[in-house]
Amino acid sequence: MDLNQVVTLSPDVISQEVSGETVLLDLNSEHYFGLDEVGTRIWQLIDSSGNLQEIYDTMLNEYEVEADQLLEDMAQLLGDIEKAGLVALKAAS
Template sequence: MKLEQTVTISPDVISQEVSGETVLLDLNSENYFGLDEIGTRIWQLIESSGRLQDIYETLLAEYDVEPDQLLEDMEQLLTDIEKAGLVSLQPDA
């Protein structure tokens, strides 16, 4: 993962926020995925911008987190949801 990338949500994924958490449904596999509060915030930022640099800077401003820890956590989440086919990463245009 590089901050110069953009995240795009698969058109086959629908999401619903429930009590501060988000449930994702992959229509292809019919698998559900759950995101906690922080994952939900990242998903919201993906929906609004998709630029990893913007997402990273927003989260740094909103949460009391070390920059390296945030990068590690973002990379773990994005790797997981990309492997599941929920998103794709591209070079920033």
């Protein structure tokens, strides 16, 4: 994963936080997706910043996690939600 990328939320996705977790609805496919507490925090940071380096740095400060593990987990989550069309990744300008 390239931390010099920017991630943006799809305008066709609505989200609702429920008890610390987030439910996403893709209006195009009508599929629901669920995010746990950590995924919810990443979603919030995408919504507020979108800068992967800032998201990574924030998560590293907020959670007790090894840097390599965080990078791997973020890559997995972002890959999954990008494949589902919930977000788009692009090079930072």
